[in-house]
Amino acid sequence: MPKWEGKLEKVDEFRWRIPKSYKKGMRVDGLIYADEGMVRQIIDDQAPEQVANVAFLPGIVGSSLAMPDIHWGYGFAIGGVAAMRVSDGVISPGGVGFDINCGVRIMRTNLTREEVAPGIKELIDALFYAVPSGLGSKGKIKLSSREIDEVLVRGSRWAVEKGYGRPEDLETTEERGEMKGADPQRVSQRAKERGIPQLGTLGSGNHFVEVAVVDEIYEPDIARAMGMDRVGQVMLYVHCGSRGLGHQVADDYIKEMVRAMQKYGIEVPDRQLACAPVDSPEGKSYLAAMRCAANYAWANRQCITYGVREAFCRVMGMKESEAGLQLIYDVTHNIAKIEDHEVDGKKEKLCVHRKGATRAFPPGHPDIPQKYANIGQPILIPGDMGRASYVLAGTEQAMKETFGSTCHGAGRMQSRSAMKKQFSGREVLSALEARGITVRAGSMSGLAEEAPEAYKDVESVVNVAHGAGISKKVARTRPIAVVKG
Amino acid sequence: MKKYELIEHTSDIGLLAYGKTLAEAFANAAGGMFSIIAELDNVKEAESRRVEISADDVEGLLFEWLNSLLYYFDVETLLFSGFEIMEFGDNRMVAECRGEKCDPSRHRLKTGVKSATYHMLEVDRQQNRVRVIFDI
Numbered sequence: 001m002p003k004w005e006g007k008l009e010k011v012d013e014f015r016w017r018i019p020k021s022y023k024k025g026m027r028v029d030g031l032i033y034a035d036e037g038m039v040r041q042i043i044d045d046q047a048p049e050q051v052a053n054v055a056f057l058p059g060i061v062g063s064s065l066a067m068p069d070i071h072w073g074y075g076f077a078i079g080g081v082a083a084m085r086v087s088d089g090v091i092s093p094g095g096v097g098f099d100i101n102c103g104v105r106i107m108r109t110n111l112t113r114e115e116v117a118p119g120i121k122e123l124i125d126a127l128f129y130a131v132p133s134g135l136g137s138k139g140k141i142k143l144s145s146r147e148i149d150e151v152l153v154r155g156s157r158w159a160v161e162k163g164y165g166r167p168e169d170l171e172t173t174e175e176r177g178e179m180k181g182a183d184p185q186r187v188s189q190r191a192k193e194r195g196i197p198q199l200g201t202l203g204s205g206n207h208f209v210e211v212a213v214v215d216e217i218y219e220p221d222i223a224r225a226m227g228m229d230r231v232g233q234v235m236l237y238v239h240c241g242s243r244g245l246g247h248q249v250a251d252d253y254i255k256e257m258v259r260a261m262q263k264y265g266i267e268v269p270d271r272q273l274a275c276a277p278v279d280s281p282e283g284k285s286y287l288a289a290m291r292c293a294a295n296y297a298w299a300n301r302q303c304i305t306y307g308v309r310e311a312f313c314r315v316m317g318m319k320e321s322e323a324g325l326q327l328i329y330d331v332t333h334n335i336a337k338i339e340d341h342e343v344d345g346k347k348e349k350l351c352v353h354r355k356g357a358t359r360a361f362p363p364g365h366p367d368i369p370q371k372y373a374n375i376g377q378p379i380l381i382p383g384d385m386g387r388a389s390y391v392l393a394g395t396e397q398a399m400k401e402t403f404g405s406t407c408h409g410a411g412r413m414q415s416r417s418a419m420k421k422q423f424s425g426r427e428v429l430s431a432l433e434a435r436g437i438t439v440r441a442g443s444m445s446g447l448a449e450e451a452p453e454a455y456k457d458v459e460s461v462v463n464v465a466h467g468a469g470i471s472k473k474v475a476r477t478r479p480i481a482v483v484k485g
Numbered sequence: 486m487k488k489y490e491l492i493e494h495t496s497d498i499g500l501l502a503y504g505k506t507l508a509e510a511f512a513n514a515a516g517g518m519f520s521i522i523a524e525l526d527n528v529k530e531a532e533s534r535r536v537e538i539s540a541d542d543v544e545g546l547l548f549e550w551l552n553s554l555l556y557y558f559d560v561e562t563l564l565f566s567g568f569e570i571m572e573f574g575d576n577r578m579v580a581e582c583r584g585e586k587c588d589p590s591r592h593r594l595k596t597g598v599k600s601a602t603y604h605m606l607e608v609d610r611q612q613n614r615v616r617v618i619f620d621i
Contacts, residue, residue, distance in 0.1 A: 045495050047495075071495050071496055072494065072495040072496065073497075073604075074497065074602035074603075074604030074605075074618050074620060075602070075603070075604050078496060094602075094603075097620070098599045098600040098602075099599055099620070134589070134594065135523075135587070135589075135594040135595075135597050136562045136587040136589065136594065138562075193556075193560050194556060194559040194560055197559075203597060204596070204597035205596070205597050205599075205621055244555075244556075244559035244560075247552075247555070247559075247599045247600045247620075248556065250600060251548075251549075251552045251600055254548075254603060255540075255545065255548070255549070258541070258545065258603075259541065270603070270604060270605075271544070271603035271604075271606065272602050272603040272604040272606075274603070412495050412496040413495065414495070415493045415495055415496075415498075416496075416497075416498055416596065416621065417491060417493055417498070418493065442594070443594055445595045445596065446595065446596055446597075449596060485597075
């Protein structure tokens with residue numbers, strides 16, 4: 001792919017503008033959050049062009065935004081945030097992506113590295129068997145065709161009522177794991193058929209379960225309020241999404257939107273940006289179906305959490321209450337949401353697309369859990385398998401600048417085939433072992449594709465988000481064991 | 486003649502597929518997609534599914550064709566390695582797809598494909614070539 005040679009203006013140390021004069025049809029500027037070093041790498045592919053293309057979408061307000069983990073996606077760049085007026089703007093399934101509500105959650109434990117490390121191999125094996133992962137894997141949960149509709153409407157609450165978790169898990173899940181306005185009648189039979197066998201499965205690609213250790217705390221008061229008490233404390237991450245059900249919902253509605261664009265006379269520079277007015281029958285149908293897929297993803301992570309807790313307690317030989325396995329938070333990073341934001345001094349209803357971006361609401365926001373009212377929403381930024389992950393907190397600045405959004409991960413910078421040419425899965429495995437990280441993977445070639453070297457250093461990504469003020473660094477964790485799908 | 490080649494993409498994978506006819510390019514695109522998912526050498530043609538696709542245009546047909554095959558992989562874990570296009574037009578195609586159920590003890594599985602996307606999707610009638618980028 002050729003280098004991008006468009007117009008990019010430096011605004012300040014962390015902000016770069018693509019002026020709307022760059023391309024005829026852009027309704028607003030593009031704005032990329034990055035530092036000087038990252039920008040050189042960002043223009044190596046066509047991600048900035050995608051930021052410019054999103055600026056064509058009707059009803060877009062502010063700027064077409066890209067978080068510091070921006071990389072070339074399909075339609076939207078990964079790391080893209082775009083907010084459209086509900087009154088006259090559009091919603092685009094491509095701005096959410098195929099893995100609707102791909103997201104991540106983190107659980108705290110009462111244990112330290114010293115207590116967990118001796119049994120780490122046994123633990124990772126137990127987690128590997130507890131959480132079905134990899135291609136073609138089926139879940140252990142048997143759903144009837146009637147039950148799938150309940151999952152789609154009630155999300156995490158369905159899972160908790162079935163015994164896969166505790167009521168307090170819902171308090172610390174974005175949207176309480178149950179997005180309102182989900183209508184299973186808007187979800188195709190094919191999507192449901194794909195969803196039925198896969199509930200409680202991790203999938204493949206970059207999805208994982210990780211055992212990590214807190215290795216630095218930047219904001220001790222905030223970290224303590226989240227249950228991160230000390231360096232050396234063990235944490236558990238789960239990263240996955242809505243599986244085939246979400247992919248099918250996206251397929252179905254992209255097709256519908258291609259048709260709708262003709263009906264509403266909308267033109268976009270990339271068919272993957274196909275969209276319809278938020279307030280149209282097509283827009284409303286997609287939102288109702290997308291919310292179903294989002295709820296499926298939350299139920300999925302909740303069921304996986306059950307398996308993780310059960311395996312952890314069994315291997316450690318303790319009760320759940322002793323192990324202290326509380327869910328700190330669960331965030332989604334592929335979603336569209338109707339939110340109130342201030343635009344030109346006026347409160348406005350917007351449809352905020354976050355495609356590989358995380359919500360970052362500030363202290364006091366009504367949509368964050370009561371227990372975090374004073375500290376802001378926890379934000380989880382998983383890095384690659386070898387380096388670090390971060391816990392951040394939402395800020396007022398994010399509300400002002402990015403519709404309450406920030407980055408979602410490290411961001412890829414090298415292709416999967418480039419990784420496979422450089423490393424075998426075995427080499428990646430032994431390099432990680434040498435760094436004290438135990439790995440179990442469904443596929444060795446999948447492991448090579450996910451080598452840490454494929455990713456930007458998550459530290460530089462987080463430093464830009466922190467430096468620009470769109471979120472605040474709270475703590476850093478390092479992996480000690482990973483199950484890779 | 487080369488059936489297909491993979492395209493480098495930062496986070497995902499794309500492919501260019503060729504054929505003597507456009508229908509053959511569609512078949513080769515499907516073969517290319519399953520070769521991303523698994524090594525196809527020892528996938529037996531033990532089962533077959535008749536797949537009928539209709540769409541508003543030929544680009545939509547390609548998108549729907551590939552995504553329908555992913556549906557069979559999700560629901561029936563079917564890995565397809567042989568594709569016979571029986572009918573082919575701008576808005577409709579019928580194909581016989583042959584393969585077998587995925588068995589991790591025998592098949593070497595590689596990379597999951599979430600979906601074909603419309604990004605950079607191209608159907609070139611002159612050269613009987615198609616291009617598609619997958620979400621991985």
